[in-house]
Amino acid sequence: MRIRTNLNQVKPFLSYIQEVQEGSFWNAISFELLEEMRLKLRELMKYRTTISVTPKVIDISDTEYEGVIREDNLSFTDMDKYRIRVLEALSQLAESQLVIQKIRRAKPLTEFELNGLQSLLLERDSNFTIADLHKKFDESIDLEKFIRLIVGLEPEYVKHEFDRFRKNHTKMNANQIQFLNLLEQEIAKAGGIFIERLYDYPFTRFHSNSIDGVFNESESNEIFEILDEFKIG
Template identity: 30%
Template sequence: MAWQRISDTDRQVLHDEVAGLPSEQPNDDIESRLFDLTALRLQLALIEADTGDFERHRKRVVELAGLLEEKSNVPAVKEQLGLRAAVQEAQWWEGTNLELLEDLRLRLRGLVRLLERKERTVIYTNFQDEVRDIRDEDVVPMPKMTGAQYEKKVREYLKNHQDHLVIHRLRTNQPLTETDLEGLEQTLSEIGDEDGPRLLNDLLERNGAPSLAWFVRSLVGMDRSAAQEAFAEFLNDRSLSPDQIRFVEMIVDQLTARGVMPPEALYEPPFTRLHHAGPDELFTGKEDVVEAVFQQIETIHEGIQTRAG
């Protein structure tokens, strides 16, 4: 009979098209299942009143919610905007219960897989604990705010308080006093409550900022009028060619958007679109102008290079 002599091709067709059982369902991705595990441990910690375990797993959820901010253009992530924002606030956790945690699990479990693997700084573990003996230990205080939460709050504060005296001075390229810098440092530290000084220091280190003033200006940018005033000598120089004037205008554009600009950026796009060899060739015969431009950039950065205190 034909069924007793199955060819390799027929066997492959049976394997691919027939062999699967009707009850088979595709498995969830590992990220969703690991998030389920974290949610379960949160629920267990809540039931057992284990504040240490609860705080550890809570921080993992908050970290993931913060990372999802960068995926807000994805419709599924956008739908959970309210929940993602809420879980990053301490108030949401103060009155949480098992039902809320289960709702959290169901609504976020399918989103964590959208994160790039390099973004997943959260580490899941599933080790079997071995209890050897029991001894009393001092309780290790857990931070109330993660670095990602703190950075988000700082960025929001700076965005919404550009009329703050010190921030305004930074934007308009006015000199800052030591008192100005110390006041700004205190204001941003207070955003992180008792962990503020440590969180602020970590934030500056993560962003490679040489000072707080540098970091703040890099976020709020420079006022365009202030940047134009700083380079007015070149913008009004009628001896410069249109491309040379455009080069100076691009410096103003960059400072307006970014607040700070290392001199080596003048040898990179978008500046090299005017001349591939950079300002030295673009300003051939006007070496004094190039030197003055570099000096002006250095002058703009003076006063924001050193940390307060």
């Protein structure tokens, strides 16, 4: 099946089609993101064409075969799987809720709170600790910021930080508004942002130079000042 991308009705959606074809889209997938993309693209199904392919016959003897699923072929990365395990454990630990609330609002933790959180997780699942996970992925990232990568940030908190920019720039165009909305969503979901990520898709969907093409130099500098609070590494 193929979508007829030469049709005028389809062209406005080409950027979304390109997005779902990127491996990075599926590595960071969530139910909410998948549902959002489904709603955007569902109307395009009427423009699909079906390609007829003759089935290939393979003559293979009926012998026993033991299949092994390679972990590096799974849809989710190791980080995604660990994140799910940590979030499941944390959601069942009432004692951790105040600490998690502080993390999701980017408030600093005391050493006592940090050690207490790791102890609670260790009691819940003795097979791993946040410290071990931290070493495995990127020890150069501050441990507190690393925990943010796991639990994310409150969308309302992220939006509040960017509202300062909006109040100073009330005449933004559609591209600028959408860029900021996407930036907020990415930060909340990922718990922060690597600055180099700004120059990759989907941010380059708005302009090939990303933020530097969407905003003027003064505006970009204001946004980078806000990002100082959220940047990772």
